Amino acid sequence: MFIQTIDILGTIAFSISGVLVAMNKKMDAFGVFIIAFVTAVGGGTLRDLLIGATPVFWMTDMTFIIVISAAALFAVIFRNYIKHLRRSLFLFDTIGIGLYTVIGIEKGMAVDLHPIFCIILGTMSACFGGVIRDILCNEIPVIFRKEVYATACILGGLTYFLMLEFLEDRNYLFIIAGLVVIAVRLLAVIFKLTLPSLYKSEAELK
Amino acid sequence: MFIQTIDILGTIAFSISGVLVAMNKKMDAFGVFIIAFVTAVGGGTLRDLLIGATPVFWMTDMTFIIVISAAALFAVIFRNYIKHLRRSLFLFDTIGIGLYTVIGIEKGMAVDLHPIFCIILGTMSACFGGVIRDILCNEIPVIFRKEVYATACILGGLTYFLMLEFLEDRNYLFIIAGLVVIAVRLLAVIFKLTLPSLYKSEAELK
Amino acid sequence: MFIQTIDILGTIAFSISGVLVAMNKKMDAFGVFIIAFVTAVGGGTLRDLLIGATPVFWMTDMTFIIVISAAALFAVIFRNYIKHLRRSLFLFDTIGIGLYTVIGIEKGMAVDLHPIFCIILGTMSACFGGVIRDILCNEIPVIFRKEVYATACILGGLTYFLMLEFLEDRNYLFIIAGLVVIAVRLLAVIFKLTLPSLYKSEAELK
Numbered sequence: 301m302f303i304q305t306i307d308i309l310g311t312i313a314f315s316i317s318g319v320l321v322a323m324n325k326k327m328d329a330f331g332v333f334i335i336a337f338v339t340a341v342g343g344g345t346l347r348d349l350l351i352g353a354t355p356v357f358w359m360t361d362m363t364f365i366i367v368i369s370a371a372a373l374f375a376v377i378f379r380n381y382i383k384h385l386r387r388s389l390f391l392f393d394t395i396g397i398g399l400y401t402v403i404g405i406e407k408g409m410a411v412d413l414h415p416i417f418c419i420i421l422g423t424m425s426a427c428f429g430g431v432i433r434d435i436l437c438n439e440i441p442v443i444f445r446k447e448v449y450a451t452a453c454i455l456g457g458l459t460y461f462l463m464l465e466f467l468e469d470r471n472y473l474f475i476i477a478g479l480v481v482i483a484v485r486l487l488a489v490i491f492k493l494t495l496p497s498l499y500k501s502e503a504e505l506k
Numbered sequence: 507m508f509i510q511t512i513d514i515l516g517t518i519a520f521s522i523s524g525v526l527v528a529m530n531k532k533m534d535a536f537g538v539f540i541i542a543f544v545t546a547v548g549g550g551t552l553r554d555l556l557i558g559a560t561p562v563f564w565m566t567d568m569t570f571i572i573v574i575s576a577a578a579l580f581a582v583i584f585r586n587y588i589k590h591l592r593r594s595l596f597l598f599d600t601i602g603i604g605l606y607t608v609i610g611i612e613k614g615m616a617v618d619l620h621p622i623f624c625i626i627l628g629t630m631s632a633c634f635g636g637v638i639r640d641i642l643c644n645e646i647p648v649i650f651r652k653e654v655y656a657t658a659c660i661l662g663g664l665t666y667f668l669m670l671e672f673l674e675d676r677n678y679l680f681i682i683a684g685l686v687v688i689a690v691r692l693l694a695v696i697f698k699l700t701l702p703s704l705y706k707s708e709a710e711l712k
Numbered sequence: 713m714f715i716q717t718i719d720i721l722g723t724i725a726f727s728i729s730g731v732l733v734a735m736n737k738k739m740d741a742f743g744v745f746i747i748a749f750v751t752a753v754g755g756g757t758l759r760d761l762l763i764g765a766t767p768v769f770w771m772t773d774m775t776f777i778i779v780i781s782a783a784a785l786f787a788v789i790f791r792n793y794i795k796h797l798r799r800s801l802f803l804f805d806t807i808g809i810g811l812y813t814v815i816g817i818e819k820g821m822a823v824d825l826h827p828i829f830c831i832i833l834g835t836m837s838a839c840f841g842g843v844i845r846d847i848l849c850n851e852i853p854v855i856f857r858k859e860v861y862a863t864a865c866i867l868g869g870l871t872y873f874l875m876l877e878f879l880e881d882r883n884y885l886f887i888i889a890g891l892v893v894i895a896v897r898l899l900a901v902i903f904k905l906t907l908p909s910l911y912k913s914e915a916e917l918k
Contacts, residue, residue: 313673322650325646325650327646327650330649330650331647331649331650332656334650334881335642335650345556349555349556349761349766350761350766350767350768350771351766351767351771352558352764352766352767354555354556354557354558355556355558355619355623356556359556359557359619359620359623362620362622363856365622365623365626374531397526399651411767411774413767413771414771416774416775416777417767417771417777420777421588430820431848435641435847435848436637436641436646436650437646438644438645438646439850440737440848440849440850441743441848443742443743444734444737444740444742444743444744444746444747444848447779451742451744485531528856530854531852533852533856534737534856536855536856536862537853537855537856540856541856551762555761555762556873558764560762560764561762561763561764561823561825561829562762565762565763565825565826565829566825568826568828571828571829571832641847642843642847642852642853642856643852644850644851644852690902
C-alpha cells in the first residue's frame with residue numbers, strides 16, 4: 301500500500317515531465333500522450349525485456365495506464381500553472397527514482413543476476429524512461445550530460461548490497477537503499493554537483 | 507489467402523515509404539534497405555518483444571524479407587516515377603495499418619491481455635515502424651506531430667471490442683474493425699483533420 | 713581461449729570508439745560510459761532480444777562489464793594519445809566484427825532459423841552497437857551512409873553457409889567466415905570502396 305502510493309507519485313511525476321518536453325516540441329495530443337507514457341514506463345520496460353519478463357509489467361496491471369492518462373490530461377489542461385508545481389514535481393520525481401531503483405534491483409535478484417547487473421537494472425529502471433523520451437524528441441539524453449540522476453541510483457544500489465549481509469529484513473533494506481538514492485539526488489541538486497564533463501571547455505582551450 | 511494478400515500490399519507500401527525517407531537522407535544502399543525493413547516490420551517486432559513472442563514474426567517466415575527486398579529494389583530503381591504512384595501507395599498504406607491493427611489486437615488476446623493493452627498493441631503494430639524509421643533518420647516521428655494514423659487505429663480497436671459481445675464470427679469482427687481504421691484514416695485525409703496541437707501558435711501569441 | 717581473446721579485443725575497440733564519439737558530444741562521465749557500453753554490447757543485445765535469449769548475454773558473464781569499464785577508463789585518461797592508436801583500434805574493430813558476425817550466425821542456427829535470418833542476426837550483432845551509439849548521440853547512423861561494415865558481414869555470412877555443405881568441422885567454418893569479413897573490410901578501406909549512395913549528387917543536378 302505504502303509502496304504503491306510512492307509508485308503512483310513517481311509515475312505521475314515522470315508522466316508530467318514527459319508532457320512538458322513533448323509540448324515544447326509542438327507535438328499533437330497523441331504524441332504528448334505517447335511521450336508521457338514512455339517516460340513513465342520506458343525504463344521498466346527495457347529492464348523487463350532484458351531479463352525476459354514478458355508480457356512487460358505495465359501490460360498486466362491497469363494502474364499504470366490509468367495514472368499516466370490522468371496525469372497527462374492534467375498536465376495538458378493546467379500546462380500554464382505547472383511551473384508553480386515545480387518543487388512538488390521534483391520531489392515526486394526524486395522519490396520515484398528511489399523506488400524504481402530498488403524495484404529494479406529486486407527484479408534482477410529474482411532471476412539470480414550478479415549484484416552488479418542488479419544495480420545496472422535498477423539504474424536503468426529509474427533513468428531510461430527519460431533517455432527514451434529524449435531520443436523520441438530528437439535530443440541528446442539530458443542524463444548523459446549534466447544530471448546526477450544515475451549516480452544517485454548507483455550509490456543506492458551499492459548501499460543495498462553492502463547492507464545485504466547485515467540486515468535480515470528485506471523491507472528495511474528496501475527503504476534504506478531508496479532513501480540513499482533520494483538523499484544523494486537532493487544533495488546534488490542543492491549543492492549543484494555534477495559529474496565532470498570529459499572535454500576541454502572553451503576557456504581551457506584558449 | 508485474402509489476408510495474406512493485404513499483408514503483402516501493406517508491407518510493400520511501408521517498405522517504399524521507408525525507401526523514400528532514407529533516400530532523402532542521402533543514405534547508401536545498405537541504409538536504404540535497413541530503413542525499408544524497419545519501417546515494414548518495426549511495429550510488429552516491438553509488439554512481439556513486449557509480449558515475449560520470440561523469435562519475432564519475420565524470422566520464421568520468408569515472405570517478409572522477400573517482399574521487402576523486392577519492394578525496396580523497385581523503389582530505388584523507379585525512384586523518379588514513384589510520385590505518380592502516390593495515390594496507390596497511400597491506399598496500400600491505409601489498408602496495411604487496418605490489417606496490422608487487427609493482427610496486433612488478436613496477438614494480444616492470444617496472451618490474455620486486457621482489451622486496452624490489445625488496442626495499444628494493435629496501434630503499435632501499425633504505427634511504430636514509422637516511428638523507428640523517423641528516429642533512425644534523426645527526425646521527430648511524424649505521427650507525433652500531425653498524423654491521425656494512431657487515432658484511426660485506436661477507433662478501429664474500440665470497434666473490435668465493442669462488437670465482440672454481439673458478433674460470434676471472428677472473421678467479421680476482423681474485417682469490420684479493419685474497415686473502421688481504413689475509413690477513419692481516409693476521412694481524416696480527405697477532410698484534412700488533425701489532432702489539436704497543444705501549443706500556442708505564433709498567431710495566438712501575438 | 714583463442715576466441716575469448718579476440719572477443720575481448722573487439723569489445724575494447726568498440727568501447728573506445730564509443731568513448732570517442734561520446735566525448736565529442738560533450739557528455740559527462742556517466743554518458744561516456746553508457747555510450748561505450750552500448751557500442752560494445754548493443755548489437756548482441758538486440759540479437760538476443762529478437763530470438764528470446766534472455767537474460768541477455770552480458771548479464772550472465774562478468775567479462776564484458778569489466779573489459780568495457782577498463783577500456784572506457786583507459787580511453788578517457790589517454791584521450792589525447794588515442795589518435796596514435798588509430799591503426800591498432802581499426803584492426804581490433806575489424807577483427808571484432810568478424811568474430812561477432814560468426815557468433816551471431818551460430819546463435820541463429822541454435823534456434824533453427826533459416827540461413828538468411830542467421831546472416832541478418834550476425835550482421836546485426838556486429839553493426840548495431842554502432843547504430844545505437846549514433847542514435848543516442850543524435851546522429852544519423854554512420855553505417856547507413858558510408859561504411860562497408862555491413863557488406864563485409866553479409867559476405868562473411870554467405871561464405872559460412874556456402875561452405876557448410878563441404879566442411880564437417882565447424883571450427884574451420886568459424887575461422888574462414890570470420891576471415892572473409894575481415895578481408896572484405898580491410899580491402900574496402902584500403903581501396904576506398906563504398907556502396908553507391910542512392911541520391912543525385914549536387915554535380916549531377918547541375
